[in-house]
Every structure is written in C-alpha cells, then in structure tokens.
Amino acid sequence: MSGREVVKSNSQLVQKEMISRNYDKITDGNHKVSSTFVPGNLNELLMCFDIANNLPEINAIQNAMRKKSGDMITEAERAGHSEDVCTYVKADIGMMAKGNIAPNGKPFPVPDILLLSYTGCFTFMKWFELLREQYQCPTVMLHVPYAADGTPTKNMREYIVRQLKEDVIPALEKVSGIRFDIDRLREYLRKSAAAEDDMVWMLESTKHKPSPIDCYFGGVYYMGPIFTAFRGTDEAIEYYRLLRLEIQERIDKGLCAQTPEGDMPEEKYRLVVEGPPNWTSFRDFWHMFHESGAVVVASSYTKVGGIYDYEGFRHDPDHPLETMADYCLGVYTNRSLPTRVDMLARNIREYEADGLLINSIKSCNSFSAGQLVMMREIERITGKPAAFIETDLVDPRYFSAANVKNRLESYFQMIDQKRRLGGSAAAGM
Amino acid sequence: MEARTVKEIVAFCQGLFDDLDFTRAREWKAAVPGRKVIGYMPVYVPREIIHAAGMLPLGILGGGADLEVIHGDAYYQSYICRIPRSTVELAVTGRLDFVDGMIFPSICDVIRNLSGIWQILFKDKYVRYFDAPQNFREDVGGVFYSNELREFREGLEKLAGRRITDSEINASIEVYNENRLWVNRVYDFRADFPWKAPSAEVYLLMRAGMVLPPEEHTLLMREYLAAAGAQDRPMRDNCRVVLTGVFCEQPPLNLIKSLEISGCYIVDDDFLLISRWLLEDVPADGDPIENLSRAFLLNSAQTAAKYEADMEVKGRYLIDAIRKRSADGVIFAAPSFCDPALLDQPMMISRLDALKIPYITMQYAENSGQMQPIREQSGTFADSIKLWSSS
Secondary structure: OOOOOOOOOHHHHHHHHHHHHHHHHHHOOOOEEEEEOOOOOOHHHHHHOOEEEEOHHHHHHHHHHOOOHHHHHHHHHHOOOOOOOOHHHHHHHHHHHOOOEOOOOOEOOOOOEEEEEEOOOHHHHHHHHHHHHHHOOOEEEEEOOOEOOOOOOHHHHHHHHHHHHHHHHHHHHHHHOOOOOHHHHHHHHHHHHHHHHHHHHHHHHHHOOOOOOOOOHHHHHHHHHHHOOOOOOHHHHHHHHHHHHHHHHHHHHOOOOEEOOEEOOOOOEEEEEEOOOOOOOHHHHHHHHHOOOEEEEEEHHHHOOOOOOOOOOOOOOOOHHHHHHHHHHHOHHHEOHHHHHHHHHHHHHHOOOOEEEEEEEOOOHHHHOOHHHHHHHHHHHHOOOEEEEEEOOOOHHHOOHHHHHHHHHHHHHHHHHHHHOOOOOOOOO | OOOOOHHHHHHHHHHHHHOOOOHHHHHHHHHOOOOOEEEEOOOOOOHHHHHHOOOEEEEOOOOOOOOOOOOHHHOOOOOOOOHHHHHHHHHHOOOOOOOOEEEEEOOOHHHHHHHHHHHHHOOOOEEEEEOOOOOOOHHHHHHHHHHHHHHHHHHHHHHHOOOOOHHHHHHHHHHHHHHHHHHHHHHHHHHHOOOOOOHHHHHHHHHHHHHOOHHHHHHHHHHHHHHHHHOOOOOOOOEEEEEEOOOOOOOOHHHHHHHHHOOEEEEEEOOOHHHHOEOOOOOOOOOHHHHHHHHHHHOEOOOOOOOOOOOOOOOHHHHHHHHHOOOOEEEEEEEOOOHHHHHHHHHHHHHHHHHOOOEEEEEEOOOOOOOHHHHHHHHHHHHHHHHHHOO
16 A cells, blocks of 8 residues: 555645644754644744744654654663553654654754643653653643543633743743743734634534545644644644635535545445554555545544534633633543543534444553443444454554454444444435 | 450451452441442542541552452453453442442543543442642642642532531541551551561551541551560561552552562552652641642652652652662562553663662562562562672
C-alpha cells in the first residue's frame, strides 16, 4: 500500500505547507519556543508572547509515520524506560537520544519553556518532568481538573483562571520579555472562533450520505490546524474556508469519502470510532477500512484537542481566560466515561452510523481504561453492534495487520447480519 | 483481658486481610441502623471528613493474590494493571454490596476512569472522583482544594442526611492525628528493630487500618508495639532497604516475606501511604477544611502521583527516607502497567545514581505467583550490599 501514489487535495497541500513553516519557525533560532501538549493547548496565549508552539505528540506521530519511532522507543527502553508506559513519551525521549532532529532535518532547540498543560492525561505530568531533566529549562504547570461528573464546575474553571493569572502568564512574560496584552489575546480568540465555525461544519458534513470525508483517518488531518499551532491565526481561518469549499463540492458531486488512494467508490458501512489511530501503519490501517467500503463518520479522536460539536463550545473573546479554561476542561479525555458514552451514542444516532469500533491503544490508559464497559453501554443504548481492536500509538511492535483485518472483516459481517435481521439500514439508503 | 501475643495480633490482622467479604466492616455497619460505609482507593482521601460524618472509611486495595478474577477481565484489557479488574470483581460479585459510596482519588488515569465505570455500573451508589491540586500555592491550588473538600463534605452530608459540623471534623482530625502518631511509631520501631517487627507483620497491621475504625486500629498498634517490643526474636544478617513504588496495587504478601527471607529488611516503604500521608499533625481547632487543605499542600508525602514543581526537590522524600532509616539501598517494585510508578522510576534512579545508592528494580502484579526469581534477585542484591559496603 505504501507504494501507491497518494492523492492529496488542495487543503492538504496547504496544511502541509503550514506544518512545514511551523517546524521552520521552531528550529530557525529566531523564536522563543515552548513545548506543550495538544489537548486543550493554549496556542492563542503563546502567540501573545511570540512563542513558537512545539507539540511533542505531533513529533512522535511524524516519526511514526516516517517509520522512525520504533528505533526511538527501543532507545528509550535501553535507557531504562519501561516497556509498559506511553510510547509517545518513549518516542520523544528516544528522539532526543538520537539527535533530536525535527522533520525538516534541523535539530530541535532546547525549549525556552515547557508548558505542562496537564489536561486529560496523567502521563503528561510525568512526561514533562522527564523532559525537564533532559532540557533543564523552565517549566510551568497548568493543572486542569477532571470533569468527573460530566460538567466542569465553577471551582474548576476558577482554579484554571487563577493558575493562568498567577503562574502561567507571568512565566511566559518572563521567558519572552513581552508584557501580556489581553486585547491581543481577544483578537486571536476571535479568529479561533471564526475558524471553529467552519471546522464544525466540516465535522457535521459527514451526516450526508454518502459521507464526503472520513472523520477519523481523514479527520486527523482536518483537525490538525485547530488542534496545533494555528488556532487563532488567519491561516487557520483560510484553511477551514478552503476545506469547507472542497467538502461542499464533494457533497454537490455526490462523492464518497476521499482517501489517499482516491475517492471511495462506494460507502457500505458508516462507523463511529473511539480511540486514537495507530500511526506506524496509518495508511495500511486506513486501507483496511476503505477497501471494505467503510467510512468513519465521527470519532472521539477528532475531539482530543477540544470538543466543539457536543455542547457548542466556541472560544469567546469576551471572556478570554475563562474561555481557555473551558476549552481545557472540555477535551475528550478530560470528560467522564458516562459523558464519553453519551457523546459516542449520540454520534451513532445523529450520523446514522452502523455501529461503534473501538481501537484500543495499549499504552494509553487515559483512552483505554474503561473502553470495554463503554462499548457494552453504547451497544445497550443504541442497539448497534460494536467491535474492539487493539493496536498502539507509535510502537510498531503492537500493530498486527492480520489480527486487525480479521476483526474488521468479522465486524463488517456482523453489521451485514444485523441488517439482514432489520437492525440497521444499509449505508447510503 | 489478657494482652494478646504478637502471634495472636498478627493472626487477627491476617484474618482481616484474607476476608474479601469485609465481614468486620459489614458487622460495624449492621451494629447500628443507618450507619454507612465509604470505600476509598489509594493514594489519599481525607478520611477525617468521612469519619466525622459517622461513616466508616474502608480502604479498597484490589482483590489480592487469592481472588479469582472471573468477571473483571471482561472489563479490562490485558495491558491495564490488575487493581481495577480485581476491584470490579469484588463489586460485581457482591462483596462490596454493603458499601454506600466509593471515592476514587486522582492518582492515575486508570483509577480516574474506574470512577466512571462505577458511575455506569452502580448508579445507585455515591461516587466521587477526588481531585487534589497539582498546584501547591495556597492562593491557587489551596483555594481549589478547600472548595473540593467543601463539595466532598456536602456530598457526604447528603448521603448522611445531616450536617457535618466543624467540631465533628475537628474531633476526627484528632482521632487521625493519634492514629498517624502510632503508625509512625510502628514504622520507627521497625526501622530500629527490624528483626522484631518483620515487614509482613507491619504490613498486615497497617492493612487492618484500612478496615477497622481508626480508634480501634490505634489500640491495635499500641498492643502490637508492646507485644513486639517484649518479644525476643533472632536478628538476621540482613541489609536494610527502602521499598518504593508499592503505593497503589499491592504486591502479594509472599513478595514482602520473600524480600526479608532473602536478606533484605524493609526499613521504610510507601505501602498504604494514606496512613502517613500528612507529615505533621493537623490542627484540631479552627476551620477544619482550611487546616486539612493546608496540611495537604504544605505537609504531605511526595509520591509519583504528585507533581514536583522544583526539580531540585524531586526525589528528596525518598532520599530523606533512606537517610533517616539508615538504609543500604532501595528496591523499586512497581506494578506492571503502573504509569505513575514506572514513569517516575527513571527520575528516582538518576537521584540514587548521583549519590551512589544501590538499587534494584522489579515488577509485580497483585497475583504474582512465582517468588523464586524475586528471592534470587533480592538475595543477590542483599549479598552485593553486604559484600561491597562492609569493605
């Protein structure tokens, strides 16, 4: 599969350029650089201090897709990191041991600050404690409490705002030498909200039959700018405007979802997927879906950076610090299991999906712990069949193509059977 | 009543440890109509507030080595640690049916998500994810934590059907101050006379504190110390180690015994940290919520589940324990797939390397069966310490 020519849309080419420019900015030696995590990241705030945003999960993903992460993980394990822990962390530490080279071929600089946004994932906290040992650079923590009862509370929100005011902003001011300007932040947030409207339109476009896009494998590309270093920029607004036009055109033409190998000829199965994708065999994994006519119409992974399509969240420039707190609190892995169940069950109903597929990640407890219970609960609520596969994020040792393919084929047969019994109409009907 | 012997006290504790139906807690509840039992998981919850509500705080630490997990494996993938699956097993087999509420502290994502599983499976029970701040400034994390404690108190008031007054909490703070005092005395005694207080015994004694009301547990520790102090036992030529990483999923009792049999006296550990979490007495007058909050922020144990803002301070808690207890080395024992312990371990090891403190690492699950490899590893460790440190 890897040898096939990749079909890319205009928006994908634009995004590639954007990512490339950001890596150049990080590595050019002319900018202050922060490392921070994707979920609930504070990109608009970093922009207020002209700090470039480097996201270690994205680096791990880039390395995985370039088939480099396996060696990096082995390197970290040789240095004493357990086989049992998050492979993003080990890919990152292994990358440092191997010269810390960015995808543009230049070395990553020592970050000027580690912005430890502890949002929805315990490992984040340890990850940056480990990086701090290596980089010996300033570190500032933003602790985002877990929204255990479904809805974030006033106390949680105020705690985040207090941390921003008392710790995070002063630390960024110190590192950058730039005074915080709340009006500048408001302006960025206004731009975020403008891009977010088109982005949500994209997410909801998969309600069409056939779905014009894939919202898991394709979705990770489409979510890229909003979840990374571009939220709050004109580039992101332009990217989502362009993407919207492209998708609208696909809808007008009645095209099935776009894949790296061209448009799917037929949409046979509409799925909702829970859990991150496997990155080391990303294209092979996607191929198993589209060769069977399966398209993902909604996924939890497109909510990992922040959730826009559940309670209608948009960044609110009139309440700049509070809106950032709400964004952090709202990310998918910071939500309780019953909320995650409700979200996915709603997706299955509203997107008229045939069922739920869980891709359980070996080294990601934040996503994986509880997924078997979620699966049964969602089956109970929706009456739709669910299936469970197991892979890993960036460790190639844990992707068994034959196993995954067998399970997917069995699952598609299960959906067919259910349809024959009248439980689920065929996709596209 | 005649004082019990060490053997009798340990047999009593062993009985509590083995009883996965929690008969003692059930009896406590049945003794007075309306009593309630609140389960909690590692690593820390303010038991003082539960106690002040007239409820029994009950430590739930998984199913141990002997529980056959039949249903629990259907709830968890193979690559997730064992404590949540055996805890679910306890619950779905009715062993926790008398427990009125469960508290899940913010220790890791697995225990965090277990709170959600409880919400889904046991809708009629009180469930609280107990979040503690990772920001330790009084005006930032302190404000958040005090409000969390107030919410916690309100939740228990609703469950109890009555107010929990400040003076009741202050009285409970005194009870737990006293309990902690005796826990620390037992730890001191073991460090001074490890041959008189084998770690398996001390562990069972501390586990009893997870089931018994604190007042009763305090009396038990006093009784044990008196009996153990009076009893002659042979001193072995063991080395002295600190055991760390065991703060959540518990190793089998046989593992603890194996370490000592193989030549390692455990002179400090991070078992059942809740018993020693607060490092000083909490003031038992004034605003109890603020006092408990300050105690957590400013005077609590360091563990992998807590963020350490100052890199220079990272590891100090362990190193202080090594020095205070005159330990020769450290055994890092981590449960398989335990994010906090395993991610923290390389940082702790770097601190020990810098000070040339010997250590070994091992992994376990609560139902690990084969102790021979453990004995060989720790025995070799003990031998190497004795060989190289005495020269």
